[in-house]
Amino acid sequence: MSEKIYEIGFMGRIRIDAHSLNNEGTVGNVTEPRTIILADGQKTDGISGEMLKHIHAEALWQLVKEKTPNNLCPACHILSPMKADVNPKIAEINKKIKNLANQRKNAEERNKKEEITKQISQEINNAVNEALQCTICDLHGFLIQEPTLSRKSTVEFGWAIAIPDKYFREIHVHTRVAVAEKVKEGGEEARVSEQMIYNRPTRSGVYAFVSVFQPWRIGLNEVNYTYSISDIARKTRYDLTLEAYKAMMTRLEGAMTTTRLPHFGDFTGIIVKATSAFPVPVISPLKDDYAQQIETIVKPENIHKFDSLTSLLQAIDKLKNASPYKLGAH
Numbered sequence: 189m190s191e192k193i194y195e196i197g198f199m200g201r202i203r204i205d206a207h208s209l210n211n212e213g214t215v216g217n218v219t220e221p222r223t224i225i226l227a228d229g230q231k232t233d234g235i236s237g238e239m240l241k242h243i244h245a246e247a248l249w250q251l252v253k254e255k256t257p258n259n260l261c262p263a264c265h266i267l268s269p270m271k272a273d274v275n276p277k278i279a280e281i282n283k284k285i286k287n288l289a290n291q292r293k294n295a296e297e298r299n300k301k302e303e304i305t306k307q308i309s310q311e312i313n314n315a316v317n318e319a320l321q322c323t324i325c326d327l328h329g330f331l332i333q334e335p336t337l338s339r340k341s342t343v344e345f346g347w348a349i350a351i352p353d354k355y356f357r358e359i360h361v362h363t364r365v366a367v368a369e370k371v372k373e374g375g376e377e378a379r380v381s382e383q384m385i386y387n388r389p390t391r392s393g394v395y396a397f398v399s400v401f402q403p404w405r406i407g408l409n410e411v412n413y414t415y416s417i418s419d420i421a422r423k424t425r426y427d428l429t430l431e432a433y434k435a436m437m438t439r440l441e442g443a444m445t446t447t448r449l450p451h452f453g454d455f456t457g458i459i460v461k462a463t464s465a466f467p468v469p470v471i472s473p474l475k476d477d478y479a480q481q482i483e484t485i486v487k488p489e490n491i492h493k494f495d496s497l498t499s500l501l502q503a504i505d506k507l508k509n510a511s512p513y514k515l516g517a518h
């Protein structure tokens with residue numbers, strides 16, 4: 189029997205030079221980089237968890253499209269998971285729920301009302317089971333407005349935060365020559381070009397990152413706490429999620445990569461796994477001794493340390509020898 193994985197924690201430091209992966213926004217012609225203020229008031233550079241989660245979702249989506257394309261809801265087929273209620277099967281269930289709610293309003297006997305309430309909860313359960321058939325909705329969570337259902341993602345990302353004394357920022361001024369308009373000059377048409385000036389941030393830093401993956405929740409209907417998909421399907425989703433981690437770590441996509449493709453440097457860290465129902469510790473790699481602290485709490489066989497992209501990818505591959513933990517099966 190293969191090992192069962194309850195949770196996996198990823199903690200590490202990555203050096204990224206000359207990037208602009210994530211920005212606050214652009215005001216006029218100035219783009220502002222993301223800033224984080226730490227508990228001691230220090231300001232530092234950051235890449236948001238939203239962006240990192242999106243990068244993972246996109247990598248996962250490509251893998252699912254390639255390997256199990258039938259397991260995507262209509263919204264996730266076009267990578268728009270926030271619109272999970274466009275799923276016609278869920279819309280159908282929602283119609284039933286509305287009908288039942290009307291019947292309940294008109295029912296006079298108490299017994300009848302109670303029976304309808306039971307039917308409504310059964311339909312809500314059916315809607316969750318239906319939503320969980322989609323790999324992305326299951327793994328990355330969803331928000332359905334009608335009936336109101338939400339699911340928390342099985343993968344979580346914190347901000348990647350630059351170690352305060354290990355980052356630099358510059359604002360570079362660029363000019364772009366734009367052809368403005370054609371004008372008549374002495375009867376001749378001439379092109380007039382205009383210089384556009386814009387400011388773009390470029391950052392370099394060593395970033396601390398944290399992420400947690402919860403394999404025990406893969407396919408888990410959190411209304412009635414039963415699994416909506418088979419053990420084989422859960423294992424496939426587990427492997428795909430790990431593959432998506434590999435894809436994102438191999439190359440972080442983000443903003444402005446057309447002209448600021450990041451230069452990735454040293455990559456070090458620790459992967460922790462939990463094989464029984466107990467959370468993995470997450471200690472911020474902002475602290476220099478985070479790995480030593482983890483080593484004092486976690487058994488050595490549940491730790492994979494890495495000191496390069498290669499050893500990180502190998503460590504993730506080793507995790508694929510295991511299967512996702514199943515509640516109640518132990």
Ligand SMILES: [Zn+2]
Nearest residue numbers: 261264322325
């Ligand atoms: Zn979906």
